[in-house]
Amino acid sequence: MRTIKLTLNGTSVSREIEDNRLLVEFLREDMKLTGTKESCGVGVCGACTVLLDGTPISACLALAVHADGRAVTTIEGIADGDRLHPLQESFLRHGGFQCGICTPGQILAAKALLDANPHPTRAEIQHWMMGNLCRCTGYYKIIESIAAAAGAE
């Protein structure tokens, strides 16, 4: 057991956790932030993508202790009150999701891309998003959503 302190979606949080607690379990079970999804559990699908100090990581592979002293952003933390993040708005408008299970991960991965590269080419978007699987959309509308959000910003 140890105590970790982190900034979670802009709020500082301190919690006692097991050393082997995974970040995805910490978020979903301890913090009840179920917007972060778990699917493959082995770092392939990207459904569990969250931002650690702005960098996308697979929360199913990271230990929660890894977040100690750092900032974690989940899907619950990117809207500004009732105002959706431009990427959320864009996914909504362009049909960048269907079942929605991959969507939190897609949006966070895309946010990291646009934060680092505000005007990516389509090829750059495809390449960056390679780690986030989606079985429903065939990716076209995800790419379209991200490109549109980049244009709007």
Added chain:
Amino acid sequence: MVKAPDTLERADNSQGVRCRMVAASLSGKAVGQPVMRVDGIAKVTGRALYAGDVDLPDLLSGRCLRSPHPSARIVSINVGKAKALPGVRSVLTGADVPDTCYGRMCKDIPVLAKGVVRFVGEKVAAVAADTVEIAEAALELIDVEYAELPAVFSAEEAMRPTAPIIHPEAVEFVPGAAASIHGELSMYPPIPNVISRLRVRHGDAASALASAHKIFEHSFAVPSVHQGYIEPHTCLVAIGRDGLVDVWVANKGPHIARTHMAAAIGVQENRIRFNPVAIGGDFGGKGSLMDTLVCYYLARAAGRPVRMVMNSFEELTAGNPRHSASITLRTAVDPDARLLAIDARVIFNAGAYGGFVPVPTLHGGYGELAGAYRVPNCAIEVLRVYTNTVPCGHMRAPGAPQVTFAVESHIDMIAHALGLDPVEMRRRNAIAEGDLTPLGEKRRHLRCRETIDAGARAFGWDKPKSPGIGRGMSTYEHPPGNFGLSTVALTIGIDGRITLTLGSPDTGTGFHTIAAQLVAEHFAVSVDEVEIAQGDTLSSGFEAGASGQRLTTTIGQAIAAAADRMKQDLAALAAERLNCAPSDIGIGADGSFSAPGAMIDRRTLMGWAAERGKAPLTCQGENTPGRHSDRTSFVAHFAEVAVDRETGQVRLRRIVTAHDVGTVVNPITHQGQIEGGLIQAVGQAMSEQIVLKDGAVITAHLGDYKLPTAMDIAELETILLPGGGGTAPFSTTAIGEMSNVALPAAITNAVFDAVGVRLVELPISAEKVLEGLRAQASAA
């Protein structure tokens, strides 16, 4: 009527969808509009509640111990050490659960293995514990002694007289499920391990073949693939103090699943409640109860609610993937390359249990065996066979992708052998208005040739190409499902707002949004005024669930029936309010009611009615189930590949997909179905395969089982030929299973066009192409 080419609607994926199909009779407010998803905000904010997000006090985690053997007798199981582990709340083996077997048609799946195991991955014991970790530690402490038995993995071998019999006892099945089948069906015929044999005859194929100008025979193999939904199978069962069984499960048809569960556990249907949850992708794979029964028994034994989530290893090794198939086609043609007869044999490997599918055989496995072609004589035989491998289930257009790969390769091979252009071959043989399908069914409003032509033109079929580039095409035809009961309730509240209560989840397709648009259209209001309420199985009317492209048609009919009743009730109210006869009431385009010299809007009317105890108003509606609609959908795909002769590597460069469609309810979700289906087909064509070794799935990690990524998509152009004439309200047809079926053959046909290598087995791999190229070189 055939539309002139310049009125075709195009969706250009680089600039978003630009199609607008508003027929004159539509309000322009709802149907045909790119309405945002009604569940959209919940999904982009992470608020949507999936089964895995449901939390309950005292919730336990359940895990299963699975068989390492494909066929074995269980000599003994010792759970003593597992039970003693702190935090373990219940441990079950086959001896602790009733003997009843479960199945959607064939009742052959035990809750936990009873005495024998029949595939690697079969559930042998189950544990519920305070945490997943404790449950998994407990599984390690269970000792099982097995005595291995002979096993059989290929369907062909399983049918031999010497093959081990996988289910020696008679399997009970629901005969009713066979009603929708054509031809002569035998369940459990006297052939070893055969679940069903279907023979369909139309005309006289034997004579036509005997006297034909030319005969072509080819065989094909299509491996099993996984549905690949990103949300794994998840269920949660809680038994209340009053005995009410509450279930949250990722299942596409909660009402039917509830009925199956009631029968399996011996609890009355109205003492079980399936609660609404969002579904994280289905693609046909989430129609069974999967772990729900074992979850129920664990919860009962522990006296606490239990959640079970399959991990991705379990999904890939013990889910219910698509059936693998081997297909042989013999076709007779006349000197003009017209198809005279098809003799077809299809063998589906069902795996160790048949209960994951709700029908005797896969409908697409015979219905598509002559494609969308005019073939006067057919002789079709389809077998579904048990083997000691992972049990198979339904996946998006069950049976059709396997069989269509064969048919559309076969047609291409015949065209090349006859020196005929593949497009011309298909144009010449495609069914047209007035023709019967190969099964002797009638279709209306057929535009196969027009669709092929529109696609070929957009694709530039006749344009010159560089060496190493190949082009291929394929087609598929299928009507919307019109089977199964759909029941809905419409309520108009005292504020005039409309609520639709239905029993179907949105499996991800956007169906709830479509339903809201259909309701809004009936009342000529904007979708914002309509609320969708997915009821639980106690509070919603019976709904047969998502299947066979049926929901837009069947729930569409139910909504239309409810809306008609509602309009009559509203007219009666308005007549009372405006002091006239109901027949004098007119309904305006804005949804208001008028009588000679008076008018009232819906909200005011409902307020007035509420004061008199006559609001809210609720009306039920249901569909009239039939078989399939005769107004069909048709698609022609065109694919362009580049093949590297040095490495055999195939790159998919471009797809043009041309669809004969009805009214498009929502251009965004419609296009989403097309794009998602196409890329699933790209997976089946290029990378996906459940690989078995000694009966065990060895592609058990998502790193080995390769789903397409954002890097694997190709340039895409979609052509839509809109048109009316559908049997569903507002002349809609189906799109959900139209894009995923035929594309793989277009790609392998393109590979042949590029380098002359014919692939008769999926998926395409550099090795197979290279092998073909080497064979070519050594033959030269």
